[in-house]
Amino acid sequence: MTSIPHQYALVDGNNFYVSCERVFNPRLEGRPVVVLSNNDGCAVARSDEAKALGINMGQPHFQIRDLLKQHGGMALSSNYALYADMSRRMMSVIANYSPEQEVYSIDESFLRFAGFKHWDLTAHGARVRQQVKQWTGIPVGVGIGPTKTLAKLANRLAKRHPDFKAQGVCNLQDLEPWHQIRYFTEMDVQDVWGVGPRWAEKLRALGIESAQDLKQSDPETLRKRFNVVLERTIRELNGIHCIPLEEAPPPKKQIVSSRSFGQLLTDKNDLLEAVSTYSAQAAVKLRKEGQAASGLQVFLSTNNFNPDEPQYHPATLITLSSPTNDTARLIKAARGGLNRIFKPGFRYKKAGVMLVDLVSNSIRQGELFGLVEEPHLLRRGCLLEVLDSLNGQMGQGTLRFAAEGTGQPWRMRRNNLTPGYTTDWEGLVVVNC
């Protein structure tokens, strides 16, 4: 190959949720801190100090409570409004460093560098890092490589390997081939993007244990034993571009809103309220996406973790007569579904609503027998717009449907929630001089 291929960077927030909290509460620095999942269930983000204590991703809160206490640590409820807003800020800073950006997740962004041949990309990466830190307070790691998979791998080195951790940037182009082989050989095959625990186990059984082993495997053979996804990963490890940059997120194919309850539920009315609330939440997402749903699935679940408990995990799909994004219609469908699957005598832990068969609002077909209702539909549309805009300004749930209930005994636990520092006037940090 004569020309230098395009390069990709992966910029990724370190311990993102914890870092967001630390920006506004310096007392969290230097201590083990975890951020908990919904319902304060398990650890979904950990500070370096918490990782050093051996706290794992997804570990239940009750298992680590004492350990944290002993070490002066903290467990915070997740403050999603804060993280989403900090993410938006971080992404907009990163966007200044390339015309092509993919926002891959709440804390990760790919950049593509085409026509940057004469640039020192390592220095460029260092500038991204410095500026994100200065402008948002979030520390990030930067990995650079000729494919997205390699950029991911480089990012992992940047964040974890002692040789790069201090600078926080790793550009694979800077490494001599023998050097690269060493790092790839040190890396467990499961740490390659696209290889999960199941496949790692199967691969190890075939003698493929490191990233280097996988890189040198035959893509055709492994495609037959696994699938085309793993074949692509192998090619990407070898610098062959297979996974494109997605600058605009493709339209969603399904929208899920589900939640474990703060307590086990037996009363059908509580479940009806919960399912109505989840439908309303899903409907908001649906309208933001500019889509309408043709189907709605309702599901219920008892507590999986308790083997002594009688288990019941029903689900049902309701097909709507025409695609809709109207909260009222979706709530009605969901309640109908719940009535179908609910059985008394079980203690329910979780419920959810899934919107499926989504179609774009703009190309949506009129209902065969619905023409008479057009003016009515227009009015509904206006009503929903007002609802969304009011809730957008005043906070979700300010205005809601009666079916969602007022007591909401099933609401999730969030016992240690920090303020909405950047999204709520009440949450503004006050500095006493």
Place this chain on the structure above:
DNA sequence: TCTGGGGTCCTAGGACCC
């Protein structure tokens, strides 16, 4: 006592059609 939530893609196999 206490164990998250929201997505995507791929494949195999069955149903159905001609």
Place this chain on the structure above:
DNA sequence: TCTGGGGTCCTAGGACCC
């Protein structure tokens, strides 16, 4: 005894990601 073949669509299950 003997019972086609090829194509498409749909679904469930399994894997992955954050």
